Amino acid sequence: MSDPSKVVHVRNVGHEISENDLLQLFQPFGVITKLVMLRAKNQALLQMQDVPSSVKALQFYSNVQPSIRGRNVYVQFSSHQELTTMDQNAQGRGDEPNRILLVTIHHMLYPITVDVLHQVFSPHGFVEKIVTFQKSAGFQALIQYQVQQSSVSARNSLQGRNIYDGCCQLDIQFSNLDELQVNYNNERSRDFTNPNLPSEQKGKSSQQGYGDMYSFQGSGAHPGAYLDGKCRSNCSCVCWWFATWN
Structure with missing residues (x-):
């Protein structure tokens, strides 16, 4: 398992799951500063404001299976300590707001x-x-x-x-x-x-x-x-x- 990090890696993120769904899953544990959807891999990277917030979230979900829209998702600490501009660009077309x-x-x-x-x-x-x-x-x-x-x-x-x-x-x-x-x-x-x-x-x-x-x-x-x-x-x-x- 990766060392504790502000960044949480979320797997099994189906196309029916939105950014808002993930925000609702983690907002009870602290402020979320960044979110990257990796649609091609059915994954997401989510950065909390500090390490204690992410630790609290993962401790909770180690005992409670997180589920969104009937789909189980799996969370762990990311190997990233912080999301960089390069990480955010990895999401590519589809996640930069546009009318x-x-x-x-x-x-x-x-x-x-x-x-x-x-x-x-x-x-x-x-x-x-x-x-x-x-x-x-x-x-x-x-x-x-x-x-x-x-x-x-x-x-x-x-x-x-x-x-x-x-x-x-x-x-x-x-x-x-x-x-x-x-x-x-x-x-x-x-x-x-x-x-x-x-x-x-x-x-x-x-x-x-x-x-x-x-x-x-x-x-x-x-x-x-x-x-x-x-x-x-x-x-x-x-x-x-x-x-x-x-």
Whole structure:
């Protein structure tokens, strides 16, 4: 075991676990000064204000199994005594706050459109633009808010949640883009600040270029249409956001 350190190493951090979840796990033991999410490794590094705070946290969790969103996480002292700028840069794209979110839909069993995404994300602030991409490997969306505070709020609240009961799980990162370019208003892209944009011609992709910038995860699409949050393919699925916000 590593010597006591202000830095705590957290393992088994699934994509459904947000920074806010980890903060809630450790805040009872002291002030948290830094947090680095290592998404590619399902790990995180968290720095407390002092060593006694981290010692108190690990002593507590040596007797109580820490669990977040039903997933057991495992904590130990890091070999780092302090997180450096290099350590923080290791988190890469996805953890530097930005008003544009990159959203990946996992377990996508039902169709997701711009209107569905707008219903889910607009309660957290004014959504300016949405661009979606569907490829054989999966589905992603870029969602641009008017202000960064709204994107941070949305990510903290929605990360790891399902759009529909048991499926269409949201995996949310911050994008590294500065501005989305939207050429058409349709079911795949929308500029809510410019309602006069034309709809694209059928069969012509309006978002060529964005999709190549990101990797995709998840696959599949439910063949049935939906209305008012209810699937019309003889199933009982109802969106949790309709139940919550309507």
